[in-house]
Every structure is written in C-alpha cells, then in structure tokens.
Amino acid sequence: MNALEVKGLTKKYRDFTLSDISFSLPKGYIMGYVGQNGAGKTTTLCMIAHLLKGDAGVCSIDGLTYEKQPVQYREAIGYIGDKDGLVPDFTIGDVCSICRDFYPSFRADTFRAYVKKWKLPEKKKIKTFSRGMKVKLMFAEVLSRETKLLILDEATNGLDPVVRREILELLQDYISDGERSILFSTHILSDLEQIADYIFFIHNGKKVFFETKEELQEAYMLVKGGSGELRAPEKDCLIGVRESDVGFEALVRTDDAPCLPQGVLLEKPTVDQIVVHMIKDMEG
Amino acid sequence: MRVFKCVKTDFRVTKNMSWFYLLFFAIVIAVTCFSREDISVFWGFMYMQFAGLVCATMPFFTGGGFLANLPVRQEERVCGRYLYGTLLMLLTAIVGGITMALRALIRGDVVLDDSTWPVIAVLLGIALVFMAAQFLIMYLFDIKNMQVLSLLRMVPAFVFFFGANGIAEEIETGTGGAPAVIAWGLEHPEAASLAVLGIGCLAVVVCAVISCVRERGRY
Numbered sequence: 001m002n003a004l005e006v007k008g009l010t011k012k013y014r015d016f017t018l019s020d021i022s023f024s025l026p027k028g029y030i031m032g033y034v035g036q037n038g039a040g041k042t043t044t045l046c047m048i049a050h051l052l053k054g055d056a057g058v059c060s061i062d063g064l065t066y067e068k069q070p071v072q073y074r075e076a077i078g079y080i081g082d083k084d085g086l087v088p089d090f091t092i093g094d095v096c097s098i099c100r101d102f103y104p105s106f107r108a109d110t111f112r113a114y115v116k117k118w119k120l121p122e123k124k125k126i127k128t129f130s131r132g133m134k135v136k137l138m139f140a141e142v143l144s145r146e147t148k149l150l151i152l153d154e155a156t157n158g159l160d161p162v163v164r165r166e167i168l169e170l171l172q173d174y175i176s177d178g179e180r181s182i183l184f185s186t187h188i189l190s191d192l193e194q195i196a197d198y199i200f201f202i203h204n205g206k207k208v209f210f211e212t213k214e215e216l217q218e219a220y221m222l223v224k225g226g227s228g229e230l231r232a233p234e235k236d237c238l239i240g241v242r243e244s245d246v247g248f249e250a251l252v253r254t255d256d257a258p259c260l261p262q263g264v265l266l267e268k269p270t271v272d273q274i275v276v277h278m279i280k281d282m283e284g
Numbered sequence: 285m286r287v288f289k290c291v292k293t294d295f296r297v298t299k300n301m302s303w304f305y306l307l308f309f310a311i312v313i314a315v316t317c318f319s320r321e322d323i324s325v326f327w328g329f330m331y332m333q334f335a336g337l338v339c340a341t342m343p344f345f346t347g348g349g350f351l352a353n354l355p356v357r358q359e360e361r362v363c364g365r366y367l368y369g370t371l372l373m374l375l376t377a378i379v380g381g382i383t384m385a386l387r388a389l390i391r392g393d394v395v396l397d398d399s400t401w402p403v404i405a406v407l408l409g410i411a412l413v414f415m416a417a418q419f420l421i422m423y424l425f426d427i428k429n430m431q432v433l434s435l436l437r438m439v440p441a442f443v444f445f446f447g448a449n450g451i452a453e454e455i456e457t458g459t460g461g462a463p464a465v466i467a468w469g470l471e472h473p474e475a476a477s478l479a480v481l482g483i484g485c486l487a488v489v490v491c492a493v494i495s496c497v498r499e500r501g502r503y
Contacts, residue, residue, distance in 0.1 A: 051352055053503050071286075074355035085349020089300040095350070098296070101289045102354045138350075 001063050003027045003149055003181035009047050009057035011040075018043050018205040021057070025149075025198065028178035030171065032192035032213075033185040034275055035202040041185040042081075044202065045153045048183070049079045062148040075103060078142030082154035086134060088127035092120060095141060105146035114140035131158045139170060150174060150182040156191060164188075168195055189272035199271055203282055213271060221257050222273055223250045225264035234260055240277030251277035286356050290364025291371065293351065298342040305379075308335040312383050317390040326452040328383030329404060330445055333411040336376030337441035340369040340415050344422045345433060358499040362423065366492040369415045377408050402477035403455055406469065407448050409477075412484030414440045416491040423495035426502070 004025040011018040018040040025031045035041050046052035048059050050066045050073065058065065066073040086095070092115055099106040115122060118136045126134065135155060142150060150171070156164050171182055172195055186192060192199065192213075199216055201208040209216070223238065226247045235241065237259050238250035251274060257266060269277075308331065316328040324330075343365060356364075381404065418440050427433050455470065469476035 049353065050503060051349070053501075070357050071355045074353060077353070079349060079353050081349045083349065085352070087297055087346050087348060087351065090296075094296055098293055098351075098354070101292065102286070102356065141350075 001027075003029075003062060004048070004183060005058075005060045006044075006048060007058050009044060009054050009059070011043055011047060011052070011054045016040070016205055018047075018054075021202070021207060023200055023207075023210050025181050025183060027062075027181055028175050029197040030175060030182040030184060030195050031198040031200060032189075032196035032271070033183060033200050033202065034187075034189060034192065034271075036279060039202045040205040041202060042153055043205075045079075045081075045151050045183065045185055049077055049151055050074070051079075075105070075145075076148040078145075078147040078150045080135070080138045080142060080150070080152050080155040082157050086126045086137070088125065090126050091124065092122045092126075092137065095126075095137065099141055099145065103145045107144050111140055111144035114143065132160065132163045135159060135167070136163070139167065143170065143174070148180055150180070150184075152182065152184045152186070154186055155184075156186060156188060164191065171195055189270070189275060193271050196271075201275060201278065203279065208278060208282075216271065216274060217268055219254055220251050220269055220274055221254050221266045222269040222277075223252050223257075223260060223264050223266055224248070225261075240280035242277070242280065249277075251281075286360045287364045287367065290356060290361050291368045293354075294343045294365060294368035297346050297351075298339060301339050301342060304339065305335060305376075308332065309379060309383070312380075313386060316383055316387045324449065324452045325384060325387070325400070326403060326407065326448075328387060329377070329380030329407060330448045330452065332376040332380035332383065333373065333407060333448070334441050334445040336373045337411060337414055337418070337444055338437060340372050341418055341422065341433075341437045343368065345430075358503050359496045362495045362499050363492055366416070366419060366488055366495070369419060370412065370488055373408065373411050373415055377404070377411075380404075399473065402473035403452070405477035406451070406480045409480035409482070409484030410448060411444060412481075413487045414444045416484075416487040420491040420495055423498050 002024045004023075006024070007022050009018065009021040016038070021040075021044055023031075033041055033044065043052065047054045047057070048061075050059075050070075061073060061076045064073045064076055096108055096111055099111065100108055115137075118133075118140070120129075120133055120137055120140070126137070129137065138155070152171075156167055159167065168191060171184070174180055175182060184192065184196065196213055198210065198212055200210045211219070220239075224247060227243070227245070237256040238252055241248055241250040251269060252260065252266075260266075312328045312331050316323065354361075384400070418436060421427075421436060422433075427436065469480075
C-alpha cells in the first residue's frame with residue numbers, strides 16, 4: 001500500500017483550473033512538489049489535507065480516505081503551511097493542551113523535549129515568535145504524534161540556512177523507518193536536491209512530469225556553449241534556451257545530445273536547472 | 285466527546301478576551317450600582333448580553349492551519365461552535381443577573397421579584413436568536429473580508445441592545461405604545477418567557493443543523 005494515492009484531483013476557479021492531478025507516493029520516500037507561484041501547489045496540498053474541497057478526484061493516505069474515516073485521515077497527516085496557522089495569542093502550553101485533547105497518539109513529553117531542545121519560550125505568546133521559532137513549534141507538534149504523511153507547503157521558506165539544514169535532517173530521520181513519507185512543496189530546489197526521491201512538476205495547474213530525481217537527472221543534460229556555436233536545426237532539440245552576449249545555456253534530452261556540435265559543454269543538471277529551463281520553454 | 289473538546293478549544297481561543305469581560309463587568313457594576321441616572325433595572329443584564337454577542341463570534345476570526353487540521357468531523361466542529369456560543373450567552377446572562385442582584389443590594393431600591401425572571405428569559409431568548417443568526421451567516425457565506433466580519437460582529441449586538449432597551453422601557457414605564465405582541469407578553473409574562481426562550485433554543489438548533497449541512501458540502 002502506498003503512503004499517498006492521488007487520482008484525478010481537479011479544482012476549478014474563475015481564472016485557474018487544477019486539472020487531473022494524479023500520483024502515488026510509496027512509503028519511506030520524499031516527494032518534492034515544485035512549480036512557479038500560482039501553479040497550483042498549495043491548492044493540491046490543501047485538497048490532499050482536505051482543507052479545500054475539490055471538484056473531482058480522490059485521495060487516500062495509507063488506505064484511509066477522508067470520506068470514510070475523516071478523523072483517522074486527519075490524524076495521519078502532519079501539515080505545515082507557509083503561513084504558520086497558529087493562533088497568535090496561544091502559548092506553547094495551549095498548543096500542547098489542544099494536541100493532547102485531539103490526538104490520541106500525541107506525546108507531551110516528546111513535545112516538551114523538542115521545545116527544550118530548540119529553546120522555544122514556553123510562557124510567551126506565539127505572536128512574539130520569529131518565523132523560525134514558529135516553524136520549529138509546528139515541527140515539534142507534528143513530530144510528537146504518529147503520522148503517516150507529512151505535508152509541507154513551503155514550510156522552510158524564510159528560514160536561515162542553519163535552521164533549514166536542521167529541518168532537512170529531521171525530515172530524513174522521519175522517513176528512516178520506511179513507513180512514513182513526506183510531500184514537500186518548496187521554491188528552494190536545492191533542498192529537494194538534498195533529500196527528495198521523487199519530483200512532481202506542476203505548471204498552470206497541469207502535471208509536467210513526475211519522476212524519480214535520478215531518472216530526471218539522467219533524462220536531461222545541461223548544455224553550455226558560445227554564442228555562435230549553434231545552428232538553427234540544432235536549436236530545435238534544445239529546451240528553454242537562455243542566451244547572453246557571451247554564450248547560451250539550455251537543457252537537452254540525453255537521447256538528443258549526440259545531435260549537438262562537438263564544442264559545447266554537457267553536464268549533469270540540477271533539479272533547479274531542469275525546472276527553470278522547462279518553465280522558460282513552456283512560456284516561449 | 286470531540287464536540288466538547290471543540291467547545292473547550294473555542295473558549296481557549298477567546299481567553300485573551302477575558303480582560304474585555306472584566307472591563308465590561310466593572311463598567312456595568314459601576315454604572316448600575318452607583319450612577320445617579322435613573323437607568324433600567326435590566327440595563328446590566330442587557331449590557332452583558334451585548335458583550336456576549338460581540339465576543340461569541342471571536343473564534344470565526346481566528347481561523348488557521350493548526351485548528352483547521354484538528355481531527356474532527358465538520359459536524360462536530362459546527363455543533364461545538366454553537367454550543368460554545370450558547371454557553372457564552374448563558375454565562376453572560378448569569379453575570380448580568382449578578383449585576384442586577386448587586387444593584388438591588390447596593391441601591392436597595394429594586395427588588396428582584398417574580399416579574400423580573402420572565403423578562404430575563406425573554407431577553408436571553410432574543411439574544412440566542414441573534415447569536416444563532418450571526419453564526420449562520422458566518423457559515424453560509426464564508427465571509428473573509430475583515431470589515432464585513434467586524435460589521436457582522438457589532439451590528440447585531442447593537443441592534444439587540446437598543447431593541448432590548450426599548451422593550452425594557454416599555455415593561456417598566458408602560459407607555460401603551462407597544463406593538464401588540466409585546467402588549468400580549470406583558471399580560472402573559474410566563475407564557476411569553478417560555479415561548480421566547482423556546483424560540484431562542486430552537487433557533488440555535490435549526491441554525492446549527494443548516495450550518496452542519498453547509499460545512500459538510502464545503503469540505
């Protein structure tokens with residue numbers, strides 16, 4: 001059984017449509033969900049977390065569906081959004097009390113241990129916390145109970161590199177038992193470079209690709225060369241060409257690489273480079 | 285059980301308003317017990333119900349990922365919200381009653397007698413109708429605009445206060461210009477109080493059911 005099964009998720013707004021998003025995430029893996037602002041990432045994640053009702057499609061988490069088991073479905077999810085979603089006048093004690101009330105698997109001692117480890121102020125109101133402190137508090141909450149799926153919607157945005165590294169280590173630790181998975185939406189593609197196993201790229205509400213990170217990086221190569229090195233026929237096999245006075249940079253399918261002239265430089269692309277060039281290509 | 289946990293959570297969300305309640309209570313005590321103006325016996329009660337109506341909608345202003353993600357059915361969340369509102373109105377009614385008793389003790393010119401309780405029941409019933417209507421509008425229209433939300437929070441409370449003030453004046457001074465329904469109520473206080481309180485409770489239940497249906501469809 002997969003950690004997450006998504007089939008045909010669709011949501012229509014006046015100016016935007018999320019169309020037929022489908023994928024499966026096996027247990028013990030991390031999936032990066034990437035796309036530009038307004039591509040439909042948050043809409044997808046909110047529909048999976050059932051914070052938003054879709055027009056079509058079904059989701060299941062470890063075999064649970066919201067329609068049949070709404071309480072267990074929500075218990076299985078640890079959701080952290082880019083807006084902290086915490087009540088500003090709450091203290092850490094309030095968060096702990098509410099979690100104890102609603103989540104049977106919540107362990108207050110584990111929560112307090114995280115709070116102590118990260119030196120979060122227990123008596124102060126959450127509205128006085130920095131962005132990093134709020135994110136740590138939300139992680140303390142989700143990691144102190146049993147979940148099957150972590151949904152992170154740009155949760156590491158605005159964090160300093162030290163905190164972000166700490167969080168990424170926590171995420172790798174989270175999946176290490178092979179039973180839990182993470183769905184991670186972020187603009188910081190270097191984070192996905194480090195930890196993601198799968199990459200789902202969404203653009204204008206539609207799936208562009210869904211592959212393992214290794215397959216993706218093997219399927220494409222980054223091409224660099226001087227301004228005059230390319231002829232028109234060769235340009236046809238390039239994806240998202242970026243030209244400047246000193247040269248060009250583009251993506252090419254590995255299978256099409258032999259068509260290119262000898263002098264160009266070919267290297268393995270990062271996820272960031274693949275996504276950027278694809279966006280440029282789609283937008284003409 | 286989760287319904288009661290939702291009630292507890294709503295009270296926790298609004299606990300920072302406790303200073304507001306205390307301030308209201310202090311003002312009401314000061315005005316009703318020590319003012320030289322000849323104000324209605326029921327003024328303290330109506331003022332506390334006004335505070336209750338303003339504060340009952342507080343949880344609608346504090347949405348957010350953490351609370352929205354709690355493992356609760358939508359129906360339980362809605363029922364918990366209406367139960368919270370009803371309990372809050374009952375609490376403010378009890379405090380309002382205490383202000384009336386304090387006034388009777390301190391000024392010695394008012395005696396809480398058998399004619400007082402039907403009026404209190406009528407005022408509470410009307411407040412429950414207003415509370416239920418506020419909540420129903422919040423659920424039906426899923427209002428996000430803060431200015432509209434603020435209007436929805438304050439306008440019913442003021443309408444209740446000034447309307448209830450008019451009713452209380454009519455009861456105490458009997459100008460004879462009251463609408464027929466109020467005149468009937470004055471002649472049959474027990475029946476009127478039971479009827480209005482019953483309508484208030486029914487309004488809460490009906491609005492809660494409609495809100496549950498609406499929220500189920502939304503999620």
